[in-house]
Amino acid sequence: MKKAIGTVVTTGALLLGTAFMSDSVNAEELQDVQDERSAVQENLSDAESKIADVMIELEELNEKIESVDEALGKNERKMDDTKQEITHTEEEVEEIDNEVASLEEKIEERKEILKDRIVSLQKNGGNINYLEVVFGSKNFGDMISRVSAVSKIAESDKKLMKQQEDDKAEMQEKKDAKQEKLSGLQDMKTELEGMKQTITDQKEQNEADKEDLEAKKQDLKDMKAELEDKDSSLASIEQELEQRNNNDSDADSSGGANDGASGSSSSDDGDLETLSKETSTGNGSYNSAIDAGFTQTGTPYVWGGKGPGGFDCSGFVSWAYGQAGVSIPSSTSALAGTGSSVSYSNAQPGDLVFFDSNGSNGHVGIYLGGGKFLGAQTSKGVSVADMNSSYWSSHFSGHVRRVQ
The missing domain is CATH 3.90.1720.10 (endopeptidase domain like (from Nostoc punctiforme))
Structure with a gap:
């Protein structure tokens, strides 16, 4: 289009110079100016059409930017919620660890109880072997007492060990559940961070595209203004060429005898x-x-x-x-x-x-x-x-x- 403008300017200048230096202007020169003006007007129409297209693109791009900003806002809010949940879950894991420590203390206490009972049994029977305790009785009554004591101790030991195992299983189950939740939250956080980067990159690209379109729009407006100036200049040249042609025609029709007449x-x-x-x-x-x-x-x-x-x-x-x-x-x-x-x-x-x-x-x-x-x-x-x-x-x- 700029090449076309340059052609118009050069041709217009040459025609203007020719028109001013010559006493008469022929129809061919007038037609050339009119053709050049038509070319300028065609380019002007094309520029206006392109400006309209750019305006539509800018409107669509602004809608995309608005949509991306909304998505970025949602991502930020989700990220904040996830971070808060991670913090809360970490606190729960810490509470479980404290509970584990408490259970371990209880287990140690139970171990001490079992140890004391075994020591007591050894003092009465001389050995941890239950049969030796029973057969080491002095008489039948002593044997019965020892059998009853061994049975009670064994039952108590069984209950204590089962409780211990249940406590450990419950503790491990809670900890595993919290660790699994925490792992899922960490994965979500990583995914949200990746989404944020993707959305941010898209926003930056949209902003860059907007700057390019704004620059393109301004270039087209400058070109339109330049074309309007050239069209106006050519219109003046066309006006003068038409006037000179008409004046020449009037002079030819009136003849030399009328030169200098009041008309x-x-x-x-x-x-x-x-x-x-x-x-x-x-x-x-x-x-x-x-x-x-x-x-x-x-x-x-x-x-x-x-x-x-x-x-x-x-x-x-x-x-x-x-x-x-x-x-x-x-x-x-x-x-x-x-x-x-x-x-x-x-x-x-x-x-x-x-x-x-x-x-x-x-x-x-x-x-x-x-x-x-x-x-x-x-x-x-x-x-x-x-x-x-x-x-x-x-x-x-x-x-x-x-x-x-």
């Missing part, structure tokens, strides 16, 4: 000094603005120029009235609403007249009376033009404003 479309066909005097009637501000304007006759046309070294149409009108002490805007759009509206049939010297040669009311000049106006024309700069010529009459919008 001429150029200021060269009349005496500017005489015309200036003829318009010096009426309001003083108008006279002063017109007089100031005539001093700039021949000043070249400059796009956006506000003088005094160069003017565009609205810049010239604003400057001329400024010399008369009247401040008015320097853009055609603003000038189109300045002062009060009057009909062309009631137009007086000093009124502003508008033409649709560069868009609606896109060209403006100062009315001089007799169907003539003074303005900054694209090809000849500040000069007098005839509103009755084929070109200006076909572009006159009928819009007239009286400054005061």
Whole structure:
């Protein structure tokens, strides 16, 4: 697209130079400008379409960013809950360890009890062997007592050992359950950390994509603005080429005998000094603005120029009235609403007249009376033009404003 813009600028400049240096412009040159302008407008439409596409992409990307932010928030909350549960489970494991320590103390106490009983039995029977205890009795009654004692001790030992084993099993079961839960929580924490990193990476990528799209959008907007400037410049060139073609056609049809007649479309066909005097009637501000304007006759046309070294149409009108002490805007759009509206049939010297040669009311000049106006024309700069010529009459919008 930038290549196309460069082509437009180069071609436009060459055509403009050719148009200004030549007394006549042929239809081929006008067609070239129109073709170039069509190319610019096509590129302008393409840029606008791409801007619209980028805006849609940005909207979708913003939705993705919002979704990722929401997922990241959920992940953070889940991570906090998991960490709290891990801490709570670790505390429970610590409590089980304390309980284990307490059970181990009880088991040691039971071991001591068993040890004491065995010692007592050894004192009575001389050995840990139960048969020896029984057969070592002195008489039948002593044997019965010993058998009963051994039986009770054995039963008690059996119960103590079973309780000990049950306590150990219960303790181990609790500890295993808590360790399994803790392991699961640690795995969940690891998984959440991985998810967080993935979501964070996606968020960073989305933000980077957004920056790229914003930059692309700005480039397209800059390109659009540049294309609009080029289209406006080409429109002015096209306007001048059309005017020159029409003027040449008028000259060819009128013949040499009519050169210098009052219907001429150029200021060269009349005496500017005489015309200036003829318009010096009426309001003083108008006279002063017109007089100031005539001093700039021949000043070249400059796009956006506000003088005094160069003017565009609205810049010239604003400057001329400024010399008369009247401040008015320097853009055609603003000038189109300045002062009060009057009909062309009631137009007086000093009124502003508008033409649709560069868009609606896109060209403006100062009315001089007799169907003539003074303005900054694209090809000849500040000069007098005839509103009755084929070109200006076909572009006159009928819009007239009286400054005061």
